[in-house]
Amino acid sequence: MxxxxxxxxxxxxxxxxxxxxxxxxxxxxxxxxxxxxxxxxxxxxxxxxxxxxxxxxxxxxxxxxxxxxxxxxxxxxxxxxxxxxxxxxxxxxxxxxxxxxxxxxxxxxxxxxxxxxxxxxLAPIPPIITIDKCDRRFVDGREIADTLDASVNLAAMDWEDFEHLIRELFEKEFNSRGGEVKVTQSSRDEGVDAIAFDPDPISGGKIVIQAKRYTRTVGVAAVRDLYGTVMNEGATKGILVTTSDFGPEAHKFATAKPLSLLNGANLLHLLRKHSYDARIDLAEAREALD
Known part of the structure; x- marks a missing residue:
């Protein structure tokens, strides 16, 4: 002002x-x-x-x-x-x-x-509400997207690399309107993997992003967990990204809630939007990981 x-x-x-x-x-x-x-x-x-x-x-x-x-x-x-x-x-x-x-x-x-x-x-006063961008869980992100090509099977990636890829991808999405995305410290439970701060006055705020490199259908329990995390974090929205797909109960639970579910096809579309190429082969990944 x-x-x-x-x-x-x-x-x-x-x-x-x-x-x-x-x-x-x-x-x-x-x-x-x-x-x-x-x-x-x-x-x-x-x-x-x-x-x-x-x-x-x-x-x-x-x-x-x-x-x-x-x-x-x-x-x-x-x-x-x-x-x-x-x-x-x-x-x-x-x-x-x-x-x-x-x-x-x-x-x-x-x-x-x-x-x-x-x-x-110009005496300072404490704001009634703020978006806190300080979090001890934040760590430096790694650049993964440039290593992708048509031979990379996302469903068989190292799970930590996959989380950094998702952070990098959403960073490109939010950067165009002045937002930023922070990756959180690896917890090995695939919990809160990234947090986006979107300044858009209509759809923005603090957004929790979870990345699940799955080879099986994501059930409703994972979506419930995301919703609980959104509430606990005081976030405005939650995004769950997976290499597989979501079951009908998962979609039903997410209805009318501030949640977005992105399956493998959505993920590949988002990558291509930013000129990256990769593939998802769940059967091949199951064989390699099992």
Missing amino acids: PNPDDLPTVKSVRFVRATGELKETPLAARAKKDLFEGTIYQIALRSIHEVLEADDFQNIENVAFNGFVTAINPANGLSNRNCILSVLCSRAEFEKIDLARVEPKACFKALSGVSAASLAA
Whole structure:
């Protein structure tokens, strides 16, 4: 968001006929604070409005807005980035508001928004809600995709290499819109294999990705486990990727839940989308692994 120095500082400009000069009258200190405060509150309210207005299918129930300002700290001369206001509101309560007639600060406070007494002071406040990207489970990813060719059977890959491949593949998917994907430390139980942070205001958030290099049909238990993980992680969605396929009970359980199930055919399509080639032969993999 803008800092106070980004806003106009001139109240009026007058032409002095005698000298041919333009004389500026600066805004008073109080007027500068009022201008900044009004601007920030209006940006917050309008941003929430735009997110909900763009959601044609009304998938969004709640919107969180955290307003960050980057400015020079006069005490030490360093650049600081502080959250100066934060609000979490529901669609239902926001749609009762007539934005054309409200007083921005009063409206923000009525939505239980949090901010310092004076926004112009740029005093930091803790955001009501954040996406935590720090996780001790994260490890450096390995590049696997470039080693693929038509001879590689994904169903017979080393399970750890397969997890890194899935991380790399989804990283390419999310990078195009500013997201990032982190791979987690190998647990040997094929649990949470990667976490994506997607900034998309409609479909984004924290997304749990599980990779299952299976040669048999994935049952409903694995999908239930994924759903439980999504809830425990506070994620917005879960994606389960496998080299095999899902049983009917697995698909039934995932219905109407924030879960996406990608089978072997989906995985090969995603690889080809990013110009990688590989194959899946479950019978061959079963023979090799058994």
